[in-house]
Structure formats: structure tokens, C-alpha cells
Amino acid sequence: MSNDTQPRLRLEQYLGMQIKRQRQEQELKLADVARIANISQGMLSKIENAQVSTSLEILSRLCDVLGMPMSKLFSQYDQPDGSALLVKAGEGLEVVRRGTEKGHTYRLLNHTRGPKKNFEAYMVSMDDASEEFPTFAHPGTEFLHLLEGELVYRHGNQLYHMQAGDSLTFEGEVPHGPEQLLHVPIRLLSIMNYSKDS
Structure with a gap:
């Protein structure tokens, strides 16, 4: 199967991965991040594992706690996974x-x-x-x-x-x-x- 037929991550999966990666890179515990962001530990776990859609307000609070700008959270979402961008004829x-x-x-x-x-x-x-x-x-x-x-x-x-x-x-x-x-x-x-x- 060629790369261009692979399904794109759902937005919830992508955001969850980004938040989890950022938290783990900083070696922060799930419980601590949840407490400071004023959400339950269970809710943060569901966000990280793409089991729930969440509001922009909660995402904004998580970004603040993790010290990352909200724009960074979304910046790579619709970029291709590889290092190249293929635009088929007539599709620019x-x-x-x-x-x-x-x-x-x-x-x-x-x-x-x-x-x-x-x-x-x-x-x-x-x-x-x-x-x-x-x-x-x-x-x-x-x-x-x-x-x-x-x-x-x-x-x-x-x-x-x-x-x-x-x-x-x-x-x-x-x-x-x-x-x-x-x-x-x-x-x-x-x-x-x-x-x-x-």
C-alpha cells in the first residue's frame, strides 16, 4: 500500500499524542499536570489516549501548564508525515x-x-x-x-x-x-x- 493512501490521524489522536509527548519530555506526572490544569486525572488520560474530544479552553490550560504555545499544538497537524509534499496534477x-x-x-x-x-x-x-x-x-x-x-x-x-x-x-x-x-x-x-x- 502506498503512503498517500494511509489515513490521517484524527485530530483528537494527534492532540492527545502531542500533549502526552510534551508531558513525558518534561518528565511530568499525569496527576500533577491534571491538578494544575484543574481537570481530573481520568480526563487528562482520556485526552492523551484520544478517548474524548475536549474544549479549546481545556487545551489552552494544558498548553499553559506544559509551557507550550497553543499554536504549536496544532502547527504540524495537517503537514505530511514524511519530509516531502506530493501535489498531484491539477490539485494545487x-x-x-x-x-x-x-x-x-x-x-x-x-x-x-x-x-x-x-x-x-x-x-x-x-x-x-x-x-x-x-x-x-x-x-x-x-x-x-x-x-x-x-x-x-x-x-x-x-x-x-x-x-x-x-x-x-x-x-x-x-x-x-x-x-x-x-x-x-x-x-x-x-x-x-x-x-x-x-
Whole structure:
């Protein structure tokens, strides 16, 4: 059986495991944590073993007792168990960006919740050759790879004629964007790197 068919932990199981792990790492007794959090020992045991759903208030008290922020409790829940994120064709998270109102579709290919990523990858689809385009400017470096179609892309005062298979890398803070769509439909892979390392 492949990894992508394994069922995800229920939220109660995940929270219980996190609380139990945190308590055991600090070598705290179940009875002491329950007493300070003002819940019964039996209730804490049921929470840790996913035998009961509990309120956010109780979870908040447990986090306080264990000295962990509530956000940490949930931060890894919907991240994959392994070290890689597989996004199947057509399944990227559709997001709203400048240009969406022009009929462009942006699919975020490295969607995970949690800490801010140091890069974002988008599949951009454009199919109306007659439209005007927004200009973009953002921190970091951007890499474009044209998978399908043909266009003229502007970066600052320079124009770049791109055909399928061509790539373009540039500083994101300089205004940029499509200038003219020569052959539609267009599919463009856009990767933005926000890393501070040079």
C-alpha cells in the first residue's frame, strides 16, 4: 500500500499524542499536570489516549501548564508525515493573486500550513490574449519556466520573448509581469524564493 493512501490521524489522536509527548519530555506526572490544569486525572488520560474530544479552553490550560504555545499544538497537524509534499496534477491549492480578476488561475503547488515558507511555487494559467496585465513587485528572487504557449514578459524596462521550455530568473522587487500573450493557452511555473541567504 502506498503512503498517500494511509489515513490521517484524527485530530483528537494527534492532540492527545502531542500533549502526552510534551508531558513525558518534561518528565511530568499525569496527576500533577491534571491538578494544575484543574481537570481530573481520568480526563487528562482520556485526552492523551484520544478517548474524548475536549474544549479549546481545556487545551489552552494544558498548553499553559506544559509551557507550550497553543499554536504549536496544532502547527504540524495537517503537514505530511514524511519530509516531502506530493501535489498531484491539477490539485494545487487555488489562490487569489493580483491577476485573478483577469481570468488568470494561480495554483499554489507547495501548500502547507504552519511556519512561513521561504519559497512559493505557482502554476499560472492564462488564456485570454487580448487582456491587459497587472504589474507585480515583491521581495526575493523569482524563477519562471514556460511550459506551454508563448509570451513577451516584462522585467523593469526589458522585454523577454519566451517560448515553451524557456526560463527566466530575476529580482522580484523590480516591477514585472506579462506584456503580451502571443500564443494561448499559457501555463507558467512561477517559483518565488524569499530566502535572505545570497
